Amino acid sequence: MSNAKVMIVDDALFMRNNLGTILRDKGYTVVAEAASGIETMKKLHACDPDIIFLDIILPDANGIQLLDFIHKMKPQAKVILCSAIGQEAIVKKGLDLGARFYVQKPFSPEKIAEALESLGE
Template sequence: MSNAKVMIVDDALFMRKNLGTILRDKGYTVVAEAASGIETMKKLHDCDPDIVFLDIILPDANGMQLLDFIRNIKPQVKVILCSAIGQEAIVKKGLESGASFFVQKPFNPEKIAEALENLGE
């Protein structure tokens, strides 16, 4: 399902661009990018993604709360958590809360491929 629609949520523009390039190279369609929790909530309905790459730390939102929001509104969406902090407790809580996978930043194509394969994509 490499034609899946993906939304990238990260406050760092260079991270969104880097991940977007990796995803496009793998045949995915990036339908939206968001730099904040509010932007994510506004765009989620319009872009109707299959997959959301979600940064855990955002300037105006806690990624875990945003994960709950996404799971409640669009339970079919697969969420891949992303963060430079690999704090085990946070990652574990995210996976228990419905995230499909965790990817450590900085992004590399192999880790992104591994995450997508774990989704069955």
């Protein structure tokens, strides 16, 4: 169990709901959800997440580029990339830019637990 605050960034509502349920069941607090890059940038100011689950493909942004913005705004936040695309070069770039873990969709509660454990959570 953790008291870490989590932000979920994904354009699909069902994915945000699914991930939110898994996280809440594990004792995490979901402090914000965002469906786009712009929404992420706005909400990042208002909340102070410890962990951010970040989709790579968003309607108005590239998650890899958004990762740079997140690190500038909230350098202490641990980012976990979460995407259906398994393009190795894009995932590697995200990890090189500071993302801590990558989870491929569709994900299981066990895979989310593994990602959180990799953060020391």
